[in-house]
Amino acid sequence: MPDAAATPHRWAGSPPNGWQVLRRNRVAMFCFWYLVVVALAAIFVPVFLPAEVKMVSESSYVPPSWCEGGISHHLLGTDVNGQDLFYRLLTGARVSLGVGLVAALVSLIIGGTYGMISGYAGGRVDGGMMRLVDILNSVPSLLFVMIFIAAFDGYFTDALDGLRLWGQREQWGWMEAWAGAMIPYKRIFLLVLSLGFIQWLTMARIVRGQVLVLKELAFVTASRAMGQRGWSIIWKHLWPNLSTIVLTYLTLTIPAVIRDESFLSFLGLGIEDPAASWGSLLKDGAQVINPLDSKWWLLAFPAGLMSTSLLALNFLGDGLRDAFDPRSSD
Amino acid sequence: MFAFILRRFLSSLVVLGFVVSLTFLLSVSQKGGPFEREKLSAAAKAERESKYQLDGSKWSQLERYVKRLLRGDLNVSLRYQDLSVTEVLGQKLPNSLILGGSAFVIAAVGGVAMGFVAAMRKDSALDVTSMFFALAAISIPSFITGPLFVALFGLKLGWLPIGGFGTIPQLIMPSICLALPFLAYVARLTRNSLLDVKSQNYMRTAKAKGLDDATALARHAMKVAILPVVTYLGPMAAYVLTGSFVVESVFNISGLGMVFVNAIQNTDPFLLTGAVVVYSALLVFFNFVVDVMYTFLDKRIQLHA
Numbered sequence: 001m002p003d004a005a006a007t008p009h010r011w012a013g014s015p016p017n018g019w020q021v022l023r024r025n026r027v028a029m030f031c032f033w034y035l036v037v038v039a040l041a042a043i044f045v046p047v048f049l050p051a052e053v054k055m056v057s058e059s060s061y062v063p064p065s066w067c068e069g070g071i072s073h074h075l076l077g078t079d080v081n082g083q084d085l086f087y088r089l090l091t092g093a094r095v096s097l098g099v100g101l102v103a104a105l106v107s108l109i110i111g112g113t114y115g116m117i118s119g120y121a122g123g124r125v126d127g128g129m130m131r132l133v134d135i136l137n138s139v140p141s142l143l144f145v146m147i148f149i150a151a152f153d154g155y156f157t158d159a160l161d162g163l164r165l166w167g168q169r170e171q172w173g174w175m176e177a178w179a180g181a182m183i184p185y186k187r188i189f190l191l192v193l194s195l196g197f198i199q200w201l202t203m204a205r206i207v208r209g210q211v212l213v214l215k216e217l218a219f220v221t222a223s224r225a226m227g228q229r230g231w232s233i234i235w236k237h238l239w240p241n242l243s244t245i246v247l248t249y250l251t252l253t254i255p256a257v258i259r260d261e262s263f264l265s266f267l268g269l270g271i272e273d274p275a276a277s278w279g280s281l282l283k284d285g286a287q288v289i290n291p292l293d294s295k296w297w298l299l300a301f302p303a304g305l306m307s308t309s310l311l312a313l314n315f316l317g318d319g320l321r322d323a324f325d326p327r328s329s330d
Numbered sequence: 331m332f333a334f335i336l337r338r339f340l341s342s343l344v345v346l347g348f349v350v351s352l353t354f355l356l357s358v359s360q361k362g363g364p365f366e367r368e369k370l371s372a373a374a375k376a377e378r379e380s381k382y383q384l385d386g387s388k389w390s391q392l393e394r395y396v397k398r399l400l401r402g403d404l405n406v407s408l409r410y411q412d413l414s415v416t417e418v419l420g421q422k423l424p425n426s427l428i429l430g431g432s433a434f435v436i437a438a439v440g441g442v443a444m445g446f447v448a449a450m451r452k453d454s455a456l457d458v459t460s461m462f463f464a465l466a467a468i469s470i471p472s473f474i475t476g477p478l479f480v481a482l483f484g485l486k487l488g489w490l491p492i493g494g495f496g497t498i499p500q501l502i503m504p505s506i507c508l509a510l511p512f513l514a515y516v517a518r519l520t521r522n523s524l525l526d527v528k529s530q531n532y533m534r535t536a537k538a539k540g541l542d543d544a545t546a547l548a549r550h551a552m553k554v555a556i557l558p559v560v561t562y563l564g565p566m567a568a569y570v571l572t573g574s575f576v577v578e579s580v581f582n583i584s585g586l587g588m589v590f591v592n593a594i595q596n597t598d599p600f601l602l603t604g605a606v607v608v609y610s611a612l613l614v615f616f617n618f619v620v621d622v623m624y625t626f627l628d629k630r631i632q633l634h635a
Binding site: 135139148153158262286315 | 359
């Protein structure tokens with residue numbers, strides 16, 4: 001090694017903080033603001049749309065408003081049932097982003113706890129737990145999600161219907177209304193649960209790796225010497241030091257979940273009409289491709305919005321990883 | 331070594347047994363059972379259930395199913411006019427194997443090559459653009475690229491056929507569509523892993539003795555850098571397999587994926603479990619091979635069986 005003092009560009013000052021690294025990453029920041037705009041639009045714009053846009057109408061397959069034959073209030077055209085594509089894209093974004101976020105949180109809880117226990121326990125326990133993760137990693141888990149959804153769909157509908165009837169009998173109007181309104185969206189619950197259950201493996205691996213390093217550090221030994229027990233060391237000392245890396249992999253889990261959810265919806269095993277998600281919109285779009293009469297808007301707009309959003313999430317996740325986990329290589 | 335292989339083999343069998351049992355139990359516990367939709371009288375339903383050995387408790391059904399399975403009998407499909415599951419799967423499996431196999435090879439070979447080139451010219455325009463496209467390809471799933479490819483190359487430009495399966499031109503679009511995200515992932519993995527190895531001392535030695543960049547990377551760095559890629563091959567096989575479902579549906583290929591999806595939608599428990607048996611047997615075997623291969627490739631691994 002050359003003498004450090006002799007090099008002209010000797011680096012002085014404190015090491016850069018992860019957030020500063022992230023803020024300097026222009027691509028990641030652009031993606032962050034893009035996602036904020038998409039999320040805010042999905043939450044608020046549908047509220048302000050006129051009621052006639054939200055309903056099924058006679059005018060099916062109307063092209064976007066700037067094309068020949070377009071109608072001005074159907075900005076991006078309509079689908080087979082005359083539903084407005086712009087409105088459905090935004091409500092689909094609510095479902096897709098919502099499922100992605102909540103399922104990623106479910107995976108965080110499972111994977112974080114698992115990785116923490118595995119890393120903190122160490123030794124044979126750790127070896128066995130990580131072997132299980134390896135095995136699960138090579139199982140095609142989406143197959144199980146499909147089978148699981150098919151198996152429990154009926155029971156879940158019954159449970160919601162039971163709630164609705166119970167509300168009716170007891171004169172609890174809110175419960176009757178809520179359960180009735182939830183029935184078309186029942187698959188969302190199943191999707192969130194099952195996708196969260198299959199996406200925790202990476203999180204477990206990352207958290208475990210960090211805990212293995214952290215638990216050997218002096219401040220952990222010190223707090224153990226002062227008589228703190230395992231669980232309080234985990235929550236007070238390890239967890240805060242994991243937060244940024246967890247945030248990074250949480251950001252990378254969201255697009256994975258969205259992709260899986262859309263995959264299932266595309267095959268007709270996920271979100272169903274009247275609810276929409278990006279995947280189910282793409283399915284509708286892909287079904288009407290034919291050489292003679294192209295209904296390109298039904299494919300192009302969902303594909304565009306979904307791929308840019310996934311791209312933005314992945315770029316943001318990559319930026320976070322560069323900022324907070326520069327050693328990782330995959 | 332032998333003890334290690336034996337242990338891995340036995341644990342693979344345990345995984346296989348667990349996967350098959352779970353699938354069977356889930357698929358027979360669908361609400362109302364497989365004959366719900368036929369609106370049968372109670373007696374007729376009971377008769378059909380006993381004919382197909384779907385009567386009694388779930389556990390006894392599983393027990394009878396596993397006994398038949400061990401004799402190599404996958405029972406019959408309830409929806410394909412009572413064809414045996416083996417016949418249905420045997421008909422569809424070749425298409426899926428061709429599609430999945432070619433996508434797998436494209437992804438592995440293409441990904442390693444792309445990652446190698448990017449690592450060799452680190453931070454060049456080529457590196458930056460190829461890694462940008464890699465991240466884009468990872469982000470955009472095949473059910474978006476599939477219909478877009480069909481619309482663009484099939485319908486608009488007319489370069490490639492959009493339907494049918496069997497000839498090489500018909501195979502190009504679906505297999506590339508299926509391979510693209512995995513190719514991109516392998517490329518990123520290879521690049522990063524090569525760059526990690528590149529900074530090691532022995533690489534400086536290789537350069538000091540006069541090897542040029544490409545030879546040093548290919549001869550010395552690749553041996554170590556390929557290991558994470560080999561580890562990824564197992565999970566990748568599983569992803570290619572599920573990924574082929576949408577590709578088969580977009581390109582109208584009658585393969586195992588469509589059988590699986592239809593079996594779920596039509597509540598056909600034996601066909602469904604049969605497909606899962608084939609899938610997991612393939613994957614478990616493949617992972618076993620990768621495991622063994624890995625221990626041969628990585629000389630640093632100590633086997634404590």
